[in-house]
Amino acid sequence: MAFHRVLAAVLAAGLPCVCLAQQDTQKEVERYRELLAEGNPADLFEARGEELWKAPRGPKQVSLERCDLGLGAGVVKGAYAQLPRWFPDTDRVQDLESRLLTCMVGLQGFRPEDAAKNPFSAPGRPSDLEALASFVAGQSRGMTLAAPLRHPKEIEAFQIGEQLFYRRAGPHDFACVSCHGENGKRIRLQELPRLTDPAEARRIFTSWPAYRVSQGSVRTMQHRLFDCYWQMRHPQLDYASEASIALEVFMAKYANGGEIRAPGLKR
Amino acid sequence: MRSILALPGFAALALSLVGCAGGLSDDEARQRAERVFRESFSHGNRQMAAKVEQQDEVQALCTRYRNEPPKDVADGIERSQGAVIRYPASGKLLGDWRQGEKIAQDGYGLRFTDPDTKRPNGGGCYNCHRIAPAEISYGTVGPSLYRFGALRGTGEATQRYVYAKIYDSQAFLACSHMPRFGHNGVLSEAQITHLVALLLDPGSPVNK
Numbered sequence: 001m002a003f004h005r006v007l008a009a010v011l012a013a014g015l016p017c018v019c020l021a022q023q024d025t026q027k028e029v030e031r032y033r034e035l036l037a038e039g040n041p042a043d044l045f046e047a048r049g050e051e052l053w054k055a056p057r058g059p060k061q062v063s064l065e066r067c068d069l070g071l072g073a074g075v076v077k078g079a080y081a082q083l084p085r086w087f088p089d090t091d092r093v094q095d096l097e098s099r100l101l102t103c104m105v106g107l108q109g110f111r112p113e114d115a116a117k118n119p120f121s122a123p124g125r126p127s128d129l130e131a132l133a134s135f136v137a138g139q140s141r142g143m144t145l146a147a148p149l150r151h152p153k154e155i156e157a158f159q160i161g162e163q164l165f166y167r168r169a170g171p172h173d174f175a176c177v178s179c180h181g182e183n184g185k186r187i188r189l190q191e192l193p194r195l196t197d198p199a200e201a202r203r204i205f206t207s208w209p210a211y212r213v214s215q216g217s218v219r220t221m222q223h224r225l226f227d228c229y230w231q232m233r234h235p236q237l238d239y240a241s242e243a244s245i246a247l248e249v250f251m252a253k254y255a256n257g258g259e260i261r262a263p264g265l266k267r
Numbered sequence: 268m269r270s271i272l273a274l275p276g277f278a279a280l281a282l283s284l285v286g287c288a289g290g291l292s293d294d295e296a297r298q299r300a301e302r303v304f305r306e307s308f309s310h311g312n313r314q315m316a317a318k319v320e321q322q323d324e325v326q327a328l329c330t331r332y333r334n335e336p337p338k339d340v341a342d343g344i345e346r347s348q349g350a351v352i353r354y355p356a357s358g359k360l361l362g363d364w365r366q367g368e369k370i371a372q373d374g375y376g377l378r379f380t381d382p383d384t385k386r387p388n389g390g391g392c393y394n395c396h397r398i399a400p401a402e403i404s405y406g407t408v409g410p411s412l413y414r415f416g417a418l419r420g421t422g423e424a425t426q427r428y429v430y431a432k433i434y435d436s437q438a439f440l441a442c443s444h445m446p447r448f449g450h451n452g453v454l455s456e457a458q459i460t461h462l463v464a465l466l467l468d469p470g471s472p473v474n475k
Contacts, residue, residue, distance in 0.1 A: 155290040163300030166333045168326040169319040171377050172446040187394050187406045233377045235311030243307030
C-alpha cells in the first residue's frame with residue numbers, strides 16, 4: 001500500500017492536472033514499468049538458484065541435478081514450459097514448486113516439513129525455493145507455454161481449478177473471478193488480468209515467478225495465490241496445496257501458447 | 268482425442284470441449300473442489316477456515332451460477348437480501364463525510380494478518396471506486412462515484428438507497444461483486460452512515 005502512495009505521488013507530480021484520464025494513468029504506469037525493466041534484480045535470484053541446484057545439500061549431500069521436472073531426470077531446459085503436469089512417480093499433478101519439494105525430499109533426503117519451511121522470503125531470511133524457482137523458470141525463457149492437460153488427472157485438476165476460481169466465500173464474498181473476470185479493470189492503480197482471456201493469461205501467467213519491487217524479492221506463483229487469498233479474507237493457503245495447483249492448471253489452460261518471460265518484474 | 272488436442276488450430280475447440288471431454292461431471296467437479304478446498308487451508312486459523320468452508324446460501328448460489336443466476340434465482344436473492352437490511356435506530360442516515368473518507372481509504376480488517384480486534388475495519392472503497400477527486404489512486408472494478416450526490420440528489424430516498432446498497436449490495440443486484448458490508452458485519456451501521464455522507468453531503472469533496 002505504501003508503494004501505491006509513492007507511485008500516486010510520482011504520477012501526480014509529473015502531470016499538470018490531478019483529474020487525469022484513466023488512459024493517461026495507464027500510460028504512466030507502463031512507462032514506469034519500462035524504466036524498471038532495464039535491470040531486473042531477479043537475475044541475482046536466478047544465479048543463486050543455479051548454485052543451489054548444483055550444490056550437494058540435505059542429509060544425503062547430493063545436488064538437484066538428477067531432479068525430474070517432467071522431461072526426464074536432469075533436464076531443466078524447457079521443463080517449466082510444460083508445467084503443471086501429472087507425474088507418474090507421485091501420481092499427482094504438480095507445479096514447479098511442488099516438484100522442487102518432491103526432489104528435495106526424494107533426492108536430497110530433506111524431511112517434507114523442512115523442505116517447505118521457508119517458501120517465501122522475509123528481510124534477512126532468503127528463500128531457497130524462490131531462488132530455485134527463478135533459475136528453473138529462467139531456463140524456459142523465450143519458449144512457448146505448453147502445459148499438457150491430456151492426462152485424466154490433469155483434466156480433473158483443470159475442472160477443480162475452474163470450480164475454485166468461481167467459489168465465493170468469506171466476509172467479503174470474494175472469489176478469484178471478483179477481480180479477474182473482466183478486461184481493463186484495476187484495484188487502485190494495479191491492472192487486473194482477466195484470466196479466462198487467452199491474450200491476458202498468456203501475458204500474465206508466463207511472467208511468474210517475478211521480482212516484486214514492493215516486496216524487494218522474487219515472488220513465485222504459489223506466493224501470488226497465497227497473497228490473493230489473503231486479500232480475499234481467506235485463511236492461509238497451504239504451500240503447494242492441491243487447490244493452488246488446480247488453480248494453476250486452470251490458468252495454464254488459457255495461458256498455453258504464451259511466451260515464457262519469467263522471471264518477470266512487477267510492482 | 269489426444270491427436271486432435273495436439274493441433275494448435277483446435278485449441279479453441281478443445282477448450283470448449285474440456286467440460287465434456289471426459290473427466291468429472293459438473294456435480295462431481297463441485298464435490299471434488301469442495302474437498303480440495305477444505306484440505307488446502309489446513310495450517311491456518313481454524314475458525315477462519317470453518318467460515319470459508321461453509322458458504323452461505325447466497326455465496327453458494329452465486330458460485331453455482333458463476334454470478335449470472337437465472338431470473339427466478341436472482342429475484343429470490345434480491346428479496347432475501349432486501350429483508351436483512353437494518354437501519355440505525357436513530358433514523359439518522361447522513362453521518363460525517365470526513366470519517367467516511369477515512370473509512371473509504373482504509374483496507375484494514377479481517378485478513379489473517381489483522382489481529383487487532385479493537386481497530387475498526389475499513390471499507391477499502393477506493394480499491395474499486397473513484398470517489399473524491401483528490402485521490403487519483405482509485406480502482407475501476409466498480410463504477411465511479413464522483414459527484415454522486417450532485418447527480419443523484421441528496422434527499423431521504425437517496426440516503427436510504429445508498430445506505431442499503433452498502434449494507435447489502437445484493438438486495439439490488441444478485442451476485443454483485445460488491446461485498447455485503449453491513450450484512451456480513453464488515454462495517455458497523457454508524458460507519459455506513461459516514462460513507463453515505465461521503466457520497467451525499469453537499470460539503471463532501473465528492474460533490475464540490
